[in-house]
Amino acid sequence: MENKFEHNGFGKRLSSMLKVDFRRMFTMRTFYIIAGACFLMPILILTMTTMFGGEDSMAGTQPPSTSVTTQAEPMFENTWQIIGSFSGGAEQDTSADTNADPAAMGMSMDMTTMCNINMLYFGMAVLVCLFVSEDFKSGYSKNLFTVRAKKSDYVISKTLVCFVGSAFMLISFFVGAMLGGAIAGLPFDLGTASIGSIVMCMLSKIFLSLVFVAIFLAVSVAAKERTWLSMIGSFAVGMLLFMMIPMLTPLDATSVNVIMCLVGGAVFAVGLGAVSGVILNKTRLV
Amino acid sequence: MNAIEINNLTNNFGQKQALKGLNMTVPVGSIYGFIGENGSGKSTTEKIICGLIRLSGGSVKLFGKDYTDADVRAKIGVLIEAPGCFQNYSVWNNMLLQAANLSIKNPEQEVVKVLKTVRMEGAASNKYKNCSLGMKQRVGIAMALLGNPTLLVLDEPINGLDADGMRIMRDVLLDVTKNHGCTVVISSHILGELEKIATHYGIVRGGKMIREMTAKELDESCRTYVALQTKEMSKAKAQLACKYSRVEEDESGYIRVYDAEKPEDIVTYLYEKDILVSEIKTAKIGLEEYYIDLMNEKGGR
Numbered sequence: 001m002e003n004k005f006e007h008n009g010f011g012k013r014l015s016s017m018l019k020v021d022f023r024r025m026f027t028m029r030t031f032y033i034i035a036g037a038c039f040l041m042p043i044l045i046l047t048m049t050t051m052f053g054g055e056d057s058m059a060g061t062q063p064p065s066t067s068v069t070t071q072a073e074p075m076f077e078n079t080w081q082i083i084g085s086f087s088g089g090a091e092q093d094t095s096a097d098t099n100a101d102p103a104a105m106g107m108s109m110d111m112t113t114m115c116n117i118n119m120l121y122f123g124m125a126v127l128v129c130l131f132v133s134e135d136f137k138s139g140y141s142k143n144l145f146t147v148r149a150k151k152s153d154y155v156i157s158k159t160l161v162c163f164v165g166s167a168f169m170l171i172s173f174f175v176g177a178m179l180g181g182a183i184a185g186l187p188f189d190l191g192t193a194s195i196g197s198i199v200m201c202m203l204s205k206i207f208l209s210l211v212f213v214a215i216f217l218a219v220s221v222a223a224k225e226r227t228w229l230s231m232i233g234s235f236a237v238g239m240l241l242f243m244m245i246p247m248l249t250p251l252d253a254t255s256v257n258v259i260m261c262l263v264g265g266a267v268f269a270v271g272l273g274a275v276s277g278v279i280l281n282k283t284r285l286v
Numbered sequence: 287m288n289a290i291e292i293n294n295l296t297n298n299f300g301q302k303q304a305l306k307g308l309n310m311t312v313p314v315g316s317i318y319g320f321i322g323e324n325g326s327g328k329s330t331t332e333k334i335i336c337g338l339i340r341l342s343g344g345s346v347k348l349f350g351k352d353y354t355d356a357d358v359r360a361k362i363g364v365l366i367e368a369p370g371c372f373q374n375y376s377v378w379n380n381m382l383l384q385a386a387n388l389s390i391k392n393p394e395q396e397v398v399k400v401l402k403t404v405r406m407e408g409a410a411s412n413k414y415k416n417c418s419l420g421m422k423q424r425v426g427i428a429m430a431l432l433g434n435p436t437l438l439v440l441d442e443p444i445n446g447l448d449a450d451g452m453r454i455m456r457d458v459l460l461d462v463t464k465n466h467g468c469t470v471v472i473s474s475h476i477l478g479e480l481e482k483i484a485t486h487y488g489i490v491r492g493g494k495m496i497r498e499m500t501a502k503e504l505d506e507s508c509r510t511y512v513a514l515q516t517k518e519m520s521k522a523k524a525q526l527a528c529k530y531s532r533v534e535e536d537e538s539g540y541i542r543v544y545d546a547e548k549p550e551d552i553v554t555y556l557y558e559k560d561i562l563v564s565e566i567k568t569a570k571i572g573l574e575e576y577y578i579d580l581m582n583e584k585g586g587r
Binding site for chain 2 (some may be wrong): 006
């Protein structure tokens with residue numbers, strides 16, 4: 001009996017893989033929890049820090065007779081602070097020399113640098129690790145890789161879908177930040193920035209997420225069903241690269257930042273995608 | 287053409303060699319019963335066929351092409367160990383996901399069809415994690431059947447199935463091989479069930495194929511024996527052992543005489559020894575006994 005096999009080109013294989021992954025992502029409860037958290041986090045941060053940040057009561061730590069109330073610096077003075085910092089430092093000088101002292105450029109690791117949209121890159125690690133490890137934990141990888149001899153389909157699809165998921169997270173955070181700023185009554189003063197540069201900043205952040213997604217994906221396919229291992233590995237690598245986020249994606253970003261992040265993202269996605277493919281080809285899948 | 291041709295397959299897990307030069311030939315359209323002890327290398331071979339683990343040496347060809355060929359692999363249905371389903375998804379969503387993975391046109395229709403085949407259409411909305419073991423196994427079979435595969439690789443698919451489930455399984459496998467030209471490789475320890483459907487057998491031990499044969503060859507090589515019952519079983523057994531070289535008492539309370547040519551000779555012989563035979567019949571040993579005999583013959587038991 002002659003068996004004829006239909007030829008499945010790259011496009012067909014990738015589109016079916018993307019269908020599977022998008023279906024999975026948008027039916028995964030964890031994705032909505034993460035996206036919801038991304039939306040709520042800036043609202044809570046901005047309202048809570050504004051509510052409690054303006055007044056720092058020392059009562060209770062001093063004798064009653066010497067009780068004092070000091071005025072503390074509020075953590076956020078402007079809504080945009082939760083989205084990013086200016087490349088030229090606190091005084092919003094967009095023409096600053098990029099070789100200047102990072103502290104002077106507003107790149108120092110203070111609370112606003114940590115407690116802002118950039119922390120979502122760790123949330124992306126959670127999303128990617130759970131998304132990938134669940135394939136292996138559930139045994140779905142058996143169905144997947146039996147009919148998919150080309151591991152590159154899996155890697156490309158996972159990279160693209162996680163990239164879209166990351167973009168969702170960043171946009172949710174941005175929307176939450178705007179709402180939070182309004183609730184907290186913080187100013188929306190753009191300073192030397194403009195709406196265009198804010199858009200460039202967000203685009204840079206979105207494209208930069210490709211770098212992180214590619215790294216987290218490589219770690220996750222190596223760790224397979226061991227979610228804890230992929231998370232620890234991803235967080236560790238994420239920590240190493242964390243400082244580059246505010247540098248590459250300032251509030252006053254230009255098209256150069258966008259292009260740099262796009263090219264960097266593409267290079268990392270291709271390079272680490274190849275690494276992920278090799279890992280899948282060389283190791284057990286069950 | 288053969289559906290599967292494996293030559294000198296080896297596989298190492300660290301220091302341990304799981305497969306030691308295994309050869310295997312599965313003709314197109316056959317139901318290949320893959321038999322062996324635990325740890326003999328059945329699952330490893332099946333996983334290599336499906337591309338889930340790497341081979342260390344040798345070659346695997348599927349329908350004349352290398353086993354890594356994407357077009358051939360796209361037409362393999364698989365159920366290895368347990369179905370690969372997401373616990374929190376419904377049966378329906380798990381099936382749709384696999385349909386998307388296989389790029390099936392009209393996925394809903396196809397899913398309904400295969401769920402009907404395994405009589406799971408009523409449980410489609412159930413969460414997979416709430417399904418019983420037997421139901422999960424049926425879902426796994428349905429999933430393997432999606433997209434009209436040309437090769438089905440099933441590892442212990444009968445485990446956990448009730449009598450009805452086993453009958454459905456038999457009917458489905460016979461249907462896909464006869465009417466759709468599908469080839470089935472099925473490993474199972476329930477040899478009685480396997481015997482009802484398999485057209486070919488491969489017996490593996492210690493990572494090597496020790497025998498491959500067709501169902502017809504098995505039938506021919508299975509010895510006939512005479513089974514009898516008397517009121518004096520121990521006395522009859524002792525007397526028969528004096529005349530015949532292999533006399534055994536089986537689990538159902540019959541004395542089996544393997545090298546007797548005619549049952550009437552036994553009746554006459556026992557009558558001469560004042561033993562009356564209450565029941566006598568001739569029968570053939572089945573796959574299970576053949577397998578056990580073969581294992582004993584090959585040593586190690």
